Amino acid sequence: MDDLLKIEDLKISYYTYAGEVQSVRGVSFSVRKGETLAIVGESGCGKSVTAKSIMGLIQVPPGEIKEGSKILLKGKNLLEQSEKEWESYRGARCAMVFQDALTALNPTMRIGKQIAENITNHQKAGKDEVKKRVLEMLRLVGIADAKGCVKKYPHELSGGMRQRVMIATALAGNPEILIADEPTTALDVTIQAQIMDLLAEIQQKLGMTVILITHDLGVVANSADRVVVMYSGKVVETGTCTEIFEKHKHPYTWALLKAAPDMELGSKQKLVAIEGTPPDLILPPKGCPFAERCGHCMKICLETEAPRYTFSKDHSVFCWLYHPESGYTDITFDEGEIE
Amino acid sequence: MRNYIIKRFLQLIPVLILVSIFSFLIIHAAPGDPIQNYVKPGMSEEQIQTIREEYGVDGNIVKQYVAWVGHVVRGDLGTSIYKNRPVTELLAEKLPATLILMGAALLISLLVSIPLGLWAGLKKNKMTDNIISFLSYFGISVPQFWLAMILIIIFALTLEILPSGGMRTVNVDTTWDLLRHLVLPAVVLSFSNTAVFTRYIRSSTISQLEEDYVLTARSKGTSRYRILTRHVLKNCLLPIITLVGINLAGLVCGSFVIESVFSWPGIGRLAMDAVNSRDYPLIMGFTMFSCTILILGNFLADILYAVADPRIKQGMGKNNG
């Protein structure tokens, strides 16, 4: 398999006054060249932390990447890189687009300079050359008035424009991997659609690998090849887009899909709600993290972590329900099943 | 932008007027007759009255104030009772010395605090940070006059490398000599400001380093050093402009004490003399002068800040509180 990036048993903790926050607790997945991998899950489940660790952006005093974690890029463990190597890696091989473009752009620096920085950081280029490339990038992301935009400050742009600038910045270094961390959460649906289209277009054009982080399943359904579902610092299910949306195996994935009202049906029936709240990451439950809110919760779920059950090349799930002895061997979640 | 400046400038006027009334009231409420140094035995009632009129200290306070304002509008701050010279002239005479001292102090504060603050912020919670923080706490806490005395003992008396006071050596008129005299008073005067600025820059460095744009810059592969100099520095320094404006007051008041301890021939000492001799016109002149400096300083700081910060320039005129 041509895994471009492989993450193995990633464990990351943050040390706070309240205690050790185990943000990521043994996450493994892989990204293939040229595909779009979506990571979904609700707020605080460790999506951003995972992404940051791929960029080597985890602040080390509050955070800590545990021993044994591996992030392999073409077989090379990134976590063993020196700071110098990280610097030449960031932006050039792997770039990131952040959620809130207003805070992610330096408020006192002109747009052009911020984009150019990514270029000058990695290659020796003449002034004109850099300028040309910056304009090219801005045009690529669909900014018509690229020349005018270069001289502006971030606050002078609208939200959608800023997000485009962010994308242009990320692309300027010609990265192999683009990580988009909730690139559209702060935007309206219409703009969101524009940005997502843009990403897809660019990916096609440049053949980039994209890791898309979001909690909006709608976005995922429209743009991802494969999906990783995370819950409380763990991966609960992975699979291709269709597998996740149509043949999902994990109760959490199911609940997530059902929590939104169905546009098609449009009736006023009761929504399927997941009662309770996600567990506290300071003292995470020792069993399955979702057990407490799960309608199928079994005794073992509360006590022991679930093993991985694989259903196809891409589709695997961490859930005790698929243990041969559980009595649920062939589960399809219908509306009636969980109440 | 221009409208904003004009508007902001016009706002200064009522403040100045109110301050003048306020100061006038307080100063005139103080006990002691301003012209008592002036009246000598054997003077007749009329002579005394003439003198009172001459210095604008006769009649009720409203009349006095109105008369005073009338003169001020014409650029005349009155005549010092004690020194018997126009207040403007006296102030102008002492101004260079004070400005040199204040300027040097400000310069030292900035030159020292910016690198220290950045460094401490970068090494947050490490040994360097702790040492710098401790020093800056010390700087904020130490009484200036006390520090002055100690530094005089150390540098002027024990090590004998710097003069203990004054602005120039008699009969020597070189810049080098002036600088040597300037060192101690300027350092003492700058001390607390340096400390305050350092703390401020440190914490703003820390918070700026936590900003998302730093993460973005890092994700572009920008090195730490470049992030500090290209991204963080400007954002850190912007608030310092305002801080400097606010701390002008500290400089003006600090010079009172410092100039006295170091025999610096500046305006602060003139003011102390004025207070002691109830020299109303001079006190008022001084009050108005320093008040104008403060207000103008803050005004300039606001404008500068607005000019330097692209975000504010746009929303200018928005806050008219």
Add this chain to the structure above:
Amino acid sequence: MDKNQTIRIDKHSFDKVEKKEARAETRYERSVFRDVLRSLRENKLAIVCCVILAIIIIASLLAPLCPYDPDEQDVLSKLQPPSTKHWFGMDELGRDYFTRALYGGRISLTVGFLSMIMSVVIGTVIGTVSGYMGGKVDAFLMRFTDIFMSVPSFLLMVVINALFPPKVYSMVIILGLFEWCQIARITRAETLSLKERDFVLAAKHLGASNVRIMFRHIVPNMSSSIIVAGSLAVARAILTESTLSFMGLGVQLPKASWGTMLQGAQVYIMDTPWLAVFPGIFIVATVMSFNILGDALRNALEPKMTK
């Protein structure tokens, strides 16, 4: 496939667990106060400062236990260096310097605390009312504050000091009078942002009166800034008091404050430096402790840091 060899699975493992009634909440016993304490406890410097302050305050309170009368003079043994009998030596009139330093602490601290309380109360009320009411009231109060901010306070303090007899209370009033404007500024700014917060809007929409909103919702929410500003105000007041005293405008003799002690010592600084060193150290230690505590409190109260 199954990697659960090590896990013991028995018959009952797969019994379905009935959904429990909304269980007692997960542990959330953190309170602001405890957070603050915890954060302070982690800050070693803050602990040291607490201890220093405690020692100085307690020692000042216990000053009457000293065997010496702070005013009793023994002119024959004046300016004696520190000894086992007189820890800090004797001053220029042969009074026990240690005892005087403790009594001086009472005055300096009293002046510091009382003027802080005064400035905090005035500043908070003016700042809150100004920020909350807005409009004309705000314009008026802020111009008023501007005046106090713009006059060279030190000069006026000197003048006022000549106006009132230099008693402790007049010192308190003078210092309080020029310190509150900073606090008013801070509280006004906070009020401006707090009053836009939804919970204030909610209270307003519930029909709450302005006074209720200001003092039940806004002021408590500024308490951390006020506490910090207060601790810094104490520090500044002590410093300003000593500077005024140094200029000869201090409290009434023979009472001592640290500032007046320094003033007395200034003449002798070449010969009997300890006279300047001891009160100086007291001032620095106290002011520094208040400053550090203020900052530590700020950090501790900063919501970002606690979570």
Add this chain to the structure above:
Amino acid sequence: GCGGNQSGKGDKQASGSGGEGGGGTFIVPVNADTTNCLTPYDAYGADDRLMTYGPCYDPLFIVNKDETRWYLAESLEAVADDGCHYQMKLRDGMTWHDGEPITVDDVIFSIKVLQDGSNATDASNVRYDGNDLTAEKIDDLTVNLTLAQPYSAFETEFGRLQIFPEHVFDGNTHIIDNTEALTKGIGSGPFKLKEINAGESIVYEKYDDYYREPASLDEVVIKVMPDESAQEAALQSGEISMMRITSQTKLEKYQSDDEYTVYNIPEGRLNYMAYNYQSPNMKDINARKAIALALNNEEIVQGAYGSEDLAIPATNFCSPENLYYNDEMKGYQQNIEEAKKLAEETGLTEKTLHYIYNQNRPNMKETAQIVQQQLKEIGVSVEIEGVDSSAFFQHLFASWITGTPVEDTSWDLATNGMDQLNADPASKLTSWTGDNLEIGFYVSPETKELWKKASQALTTEDRDKYYKELQVQMNEDYSMYPMANTNYVIAARKEFTGLNEIMRVPIFEDYTKIHMTN
């Protein structure tokens, strides 16, 4: 040789090399900024001004207890025996620093300036008990002087007049606004103005055409240094050449240090405690007596000054430097029992007395605190307040200053000092005993009577008799509490000698006596 700063560190020129025959720069610190006026028309009572004008202006003559020293004047003779008519002769061949001759016109001009009310200056040199001195020119060097009535202190007062040049002011006696002329500093003394650094210093250089032996120093610098410890630091680092010392510790320190010479010059000054006669608390003579008896003067002087070199306990309203000092008087003896009794009888113990002192004067704060402590012994509580000079004099001399009786009962006790270098106490008493001009302390009708007699007496014997009686009378009236007769103590860098011959402090009458040696 010449002074200058070629030696080593730039700021040490004060101790720089002076040749055998003199040279060198002598730097004198003053507390207040005196650089704004260099014409001695307003020198009254301000030590700093006196020191500033000293090098540049000479007096006419100085009458002392033992001798009369002649400067610009050559002689002063009574031309009638009514005590009202005198003739003064100036020396011949004297010139101002700009080369113009010094004549009687300048004397007459100076007298007129002082008498001109619009100059707002003190005229006590030329106005006696309210009556102006009149001068009449006989020739360029001779002038006739006429008094309205005899005045015992005439010679003392008039002789110390420092005249200033008429031509600089174009003969206009209203000089107060003439800033330019006032700062020209064209004087008659051994040093002439070289430069003024506003607020910083005044530099005088030797005047070669001086009418006496030219000075030995090259330069005298008056340096403004308000802070005492700054002065001391400067002295030690050589930035100034001398400073006044007011405490025992320092005295001992400099006495034992080879680098410095300590000069101890009697200044004819009395430091006393005034009872405010206006205050109801002090009206009763027994109340005053109670306080007088409660105090231990020895201890006060010991505590506040610490050394006989600095001050000795005073017994008497006059100082020992005074011509008519009554050396038989013993001062008040402490008697606590009696004092307690009196204090209770007069109700002092129930009151809190308000004590003010001049915080700009040395040793006053200490004195106040010791007095406070001693009065506590007899159960009288005192609150003390240091006030700065101007406010202090406002309290003490309000009536005198404004010329009308001013009611001021805000204080009960005050310590003040008065200098009596002038050999005759009359001028001091003028102010206290004028018709409605009582100041600060109690003056009985008998005292007034005695003073009038004394000041107008024509013979020395009569004056002596009346003044001595006066002293006894004041003592019995408990009109004030004499505390200390102080000395002016100077520590100078050892290379400067002759400071003991400057004759008068703080005026520094004769700068030509100061030499610099290696």
Add this chain to the structure above:
Amino acid sequence: MEERKPLLEVRHLKKYFGLGGKKELKAVDDVSFVIYKGETFGIVGESGCGKTTCGRTCIGVYDATGGEVLYDGKDIRKQTKQERKEFTRKVQMIFQDPYSSLDPRLKVHDIIAEGMQIHHLVSSKKEEETMVQRLLRQVGLNPEHAGRYVHEFSGGQRQRIGIARALAVDPEFLLCDEPISALDVSVQAQIINLLVRLQKERGLTSVFIAHDLSMVRHISDRVGVMYLGKIVELADSQELYSHPMHPYTQALLSAIPLPKPGKMASVNRIHLQGEPPSPVSPPKGCRFCTRCIHASKQCHQEEPELMETVPGHFTACHLYKKK
């Protein structure tokens, strides 16, 4: 539903925010609609289009710049003090942000009881306590939560506290301003279910503001679509979602990403160009003309009025003028 009684009538409502100088931000510009007793009225639109402002102005939290709001037939700006107080009891709101809308320094009990205290709805401490506990149970919290501070609760729980506070004064009109947008997907449904239940139980009239179109559809009877301070379309929710008429509504609906892989492609996605203009300087004519694919010359010059194009279906668009 023939006998619908209007409860809240909004006529030509305007709300401008001054930006200093002569600049004004027209957050709500000439909006009219009616809310009938017992119904749920949804407002959707992009962020910043003025939904919140509109809602708040309707219930008197903001003072309107122009136009009028009639509640129960009475202009809310002409209320007496007494009426005003009564109005604040009858009309309550739930906030978008569960974190900032609860006073962090108060205990849950005090937050909920504040309204009751102000309106003197309870006579004793005891009664107050029972009331608070009943409310807490109603919104699905434990009565013992009353003694805690809000920061101890999760977002969903906080939103429940906010709802309890609103219900405490027994209102008849509830403004729900994006009550779920700050919440996690997994909690959103909880809150929506709760709101639906409470509305049914208490017969509340409510306004439901959201930018999540599917949620609005789920909960509302009628829906208004806002764009740049104006209502561009208003209809029964069923009608609106099945037959959107305004190009903007059409674009909006087509842009919703459906959580079904491949679904999006099948619907005819309308690609909007450009960015929404700033409300400080809205375009002349139709506000949407800068991004509209059907924009004609008329659209750039003339502002379309909100017209009833189909019975019960109002649209502000020149395309439908002739009908």
